[in-house]
Amino acid sequence: MERQMLRNTIDKLKKTGDLLECNKEVDYIYEMGAVLKYFQNKKPILFNKVKAANMRTIGGLYGNRNILFDHLGVNKDNRNYRFMEALVNPKPYKIFNSGPIKENKITSNIDIQKIIPVNKFNGLDSSSFITAGVMVIKDPQTGNFHTSVRRLQVNKGNSLSALIGSFKLTNDFLELERQGKSLDVAIVLGYDATFLLASQYSSATYGVDKYELDSSLRGEPLELVKCETNDLLVPAHAEIVIEGKLVAGKRELEGPFGELMGYYGRQAPHPIIEVSAITYRNNPIYQTAFPCEEEHLTNGLIREMELYYYLKxxxxxxxxxxxxxxxxxxxxxxxxxxxxxxxxxxxxxxxxxxxxxxxxxxxxxxxxxxxxxxxxxxxxxxxxxxxxxxxxxxxxxxxxxxxxxxxxxxxxxxxxxxxxPIGNEKFERAMIPGFENIDIKKYF
Ligand SMILES: Cc1cc2nc3c(=O)[nH]c(=O)nc-3n(C[C@H](O)[C@H](O)[C@H](O)COP(=O)(O)O)c2cc1C
Missing domain, CATH: 3.40.1670.10 (UbiD C-terminal domain-like)
Structure with a gap:
């Protein structure tokens, strides 16, 4: 059995009865988003029949706190400690010559929307958006790997527009752009909870290699393979990897897009990614997230860790x-x-x-x-x-x-x-002795 990435996650979800499987044909335009939204992003759903597509799709994976903790191997009481421990004890990752992600490769005539059933979610969204993709880059100065979730608008053919709001990534890209250089990227889809959590630590604050952080969090080396068209490393057991580069000097209008707080983010020019290759496993599963509440839970968990230790x-x-x-x-x-x-x-x-x-x-x-x-x-x-x-x-x-x-x-x-107020007895909570130990089933 595989130990890393989505197939392992699906096995676990099936064992715990947490996976819903949808066998009705579902349209990836609007309809799939409506089903995911109905469950408030708390129910992992595998869509086995996607209309006019050759790929299945999974969504709602990491929006439920209890399921997420289970998959991260933590609980409410030890999570902050475990997340901090990984940060201060990064561990090595492991590079393999090949892996399941290399089972299929497309390197020419790439038309993203024809290959992947990328969803359209809200009525005024400008296009289809990849919402769960984890973008990988290599820090131009340190060589550290940085991962982060960035929404990606599908343009025509092999072009994506990327919203890269973060301090570190934006500055790295702008600096390279001033020198006329592009930035190699890879987008990973079909990952596990640990990979997502590692991506949400702040690069600007910690400057760590997120693959080493991931290896520490998962308690074993993250298994990686090299990309086909650049030198980046990506998880060997992911479902789909999109390779390309953030192109210097080019911008494309991005948005509007119904984003995090349920409002439309406005249209603005954003950098574009020219895709040079798409690799995927046999019988691949595209990973989506209803924008964008579900995976934001991991972002919140890192904020909780930071507040906890700062206030300590x-x-x-x-x-x-x-x-x-x-x-x-x-x-x-x-x-x-x-x-x-x-x-x-x-x-x-x-x-x-x-x-x-x-x-x-x-x-x-x-x-x-x-x-x-x-x-x-x-x-x-x-x-x-x-x-x-x-x-x-x-x-x-x-x-x-x-x-x-x-x-x-x-x-x-x-x-x-x-x-x-300290020491004021007016604020003593009324309590029944033994209430917390009562076994209610005994009474009915
Ligand atoms: C579901 C989800 C969607 C996100 N979308 C974006 C995005 O479109 N653009 C962006 O700049 N950050 C986005 N973020 C936040 C970044 O992923 C996060 O800031 C980053 O991983 C932290 O690393 P960094 O310090 O390198 O930015 C998103 C986070 C999540 C969880």
């Missing part, structure tokens, strides 16, 4: 939840064991300052479940007084993925201290 220096932080409704970026709930007055306010300042995306933070005590919205509402309504406990920072940097920010080019940040 300041307060006794117990857990961090970067919420789904806030796009796994904009809103965090943080529980602390407050020992001195003022710790919650310090936690607010630190959290809001850590990165530009985080717009709202709620600090609560460790006597409630931060993953349960009702408990957060309860803490805000019963432990918080607005005149004292709300901190507003007007006009800070924000994210263009969140449209209220765009109105003035800046964002206001808000911090809510929903912790109880």
């Amino acid at each position: 220096n300041i307060v006794d932080v117990r857990d961090v939840y970067v919420t789904e409704g806030g796009g796994y970026r904009f809103n965090a709930v943080i529980s602390i064991k407050q020992k001195r007055i003022g710790e919650a306010k310090s936690a607010i300042l630190s959290a809001l300052g850590l990165n530009k995306d985080l717009k709202q933070v709620v600090i609560v005590d460790d006597d409630l479940d931060i993953y349960w919205e009702r408990e957060i509402e309860w803490a805000i309504t019963s432990r918080c007084q607005a005149s004292n406990d709300i901190v507003i920072v007007p006009g800070a940097l924000g994210s263009s993925l969140e449209p209220s920010h765009d109105l003035r080019g800046l964002t206001d940040k808000i911090g809510i201290d929903a912790t109880k």
Whole structure:
């Protein structure tokens, strides 16, 4: 049995009963997205019959927290530690001469949409978009491998437009472009949860080789093979790899596209990728993601790890939840064991300052479940007084993925201290002794 990438993931999902298989014919234009959206991106679905296509498609893979933890081999309590441990102990990857990804190769007359059933999702989207592709590049200075998810608009023939918003990748590309050079890229589809998680660590912050990070996270070397038309390495057991280069001096209009927060991102000129080869396994499975909530969970998990360790220096932080409704970026709930007055306010300042995306933070005590919205509402309504406990920072940097920010080019940040005053018995929660041990089945 294969141990890495999508086929292994599918085997595991079948064993745990977490995979839905759809045997009805489904159109990859709109219809497939509607089915994925119906399950709120929390149900892995394998579409066995895709209309007018030779490939099956899988979606909804990594949007469910419990399934994701299971596939990453972590749990709620040890995840931050494990993710940080991999960062400080990167491990070597392994290069093979060949692998299943080389079973089929197309290197001429490439028409992407004819080969791959790339989905169109929302009504005003400009084209079909590859939404789950992990882009691989080699850092021009260090030789480190960087991976990241970037949405890719399918243009005509062998051309894709790439939205490359991140600091490091954009700067690397612009620097090469100034020298008239293009940047080699590979897009990987059909990967596993570990490969996706590794891609979400920030290159600008950590500068690590994400393949070494991946090998550390998975507890064995990531198995790689060389591309056909450039020197990049890609997973030997992936389903599909698209090879090409980000071309110096060329831009193509990209968007509109219904993105992360459910609004349309506007049309703008973006760099293009000229595709030089597509390799794929026999009986390949195209990997998609409804834009773009599901895979963003992994992005949120890295943010949780960062907040957890940053705040550890300041307060006794117990857990961090970067919420789904806030796009796994904009809103965090943080529980602390407050020992001195003022710790919650310090936690607010630190959290809001850590990165530009985080717009709202709620600090609560460790006597409630931060993953349960009702408990957060309860803490805000019963432990918080607005005149004292709300901190507003007007006009800070924000994210263009969140449209209220765009109105003035800046964002206001808000911090809510929903912790109880220390030592005041009015805030003691009413508890039944032995409640947590009750076995309800015994009574019915
Ligand atoms: C589902 C998903 C879609 C994403 N789409 C984009 C995108 O289109 N453009 C982009 O710049 N970043 C996108 N990101 C964020 C990057 O993947 C993330 O910032 C990156 O992996 C971190 O590495 P970096 O520091 O090299 O950017 C996306 C993330 C996820 C999880």
